[in-house]
Amino acid sequence: MRSLDENPLDIFIEGWGRMASAWGMSKVMAEIYALLYLSSRPLSLEDMSEKLKTSRSNISLNVRSLQDLGVVRKVVIRGDRRDFYTGEDDIAKVAKRLVAEKKKRELDPAIEIVEKALSAAAVEPQDHAVDEDPFTLYYDRLKALQALIVTVEGIFSAFIDGASKESIPLDELKIQKPGKIQRADDRIS
Numbered sequence: 001m002r003s004l005d006e007n008p009l010d011i012f013i014e015g016w017g018r019m020a021s022a023w024g025m026s027k028v029m030a031e032i033y034a035l036l037y038l039s040s041r042p043l044s045l046e047d048m049s050e051k052l053k054t055s056r057s058n059i060s061l062n063v064r065s066l067q068d069l070g071v072v073r074k075v076v077i078r079g080d081r082r083d084f085y086t087g088e089d090d091i092a093k094v095a096k097r098l099v100a101e102k103k104k105r106e107l108d109p110a111i112e113i114v115e116k117a118l119s120a121a122a123v124e125p126q127d128h129a130v131d132e133d134p135f136t137l138y139y140d141r142l143k144a145l146q147a148l149i150v151t152v153e154g155i156f157s158a159f160i161d162g163a164s165k166e167s168i169p170l171d172e173l174k175i176q177k178p179g180k181i182q183r184a185d186d187r188i189s
Contacts, residue, residue, distance in 0.1 A: 016030045023102070032059065032072070035087075037088075039086070042075045045083060071097055096159065100160045114146050
């Protein structure tokens, strides 16, 4: 039997808020989405402000950011002049949008930096003997980093462009080690 202080909504809101930085959003933004995701009806800014115990202006600012991200939308309730909102209920779509945003904000700039550094390392310096050329070391290490980043970019892109809850049935996945998931028929030795 569940105790009265173990409200699933409160647990989810608090937990989602704690994970916010991993998804690239503020704590309040994550809590708003969590509240809307589990809500059975559209909520007003006042409803959200009351439940999350934060100011209406803070809720409004974060709701706008969630709308820009495409995971919250405004809905009209006839007879009520207030604005109401719902959260995207397809969590796969939400995850794709968050990953796409994270890629754009973090991975794409990293790719640019590595490519710029690689170009600079490819220029042969004239004032170093071949034995002590640090540019060879720079180039080799940056090339290895580039290969890793391209692999990660491919994983992000595959998830964003093609992964869905229908594309890989969950019953075919096996947990090997913490954080490593793979298909049952595609084990890595």
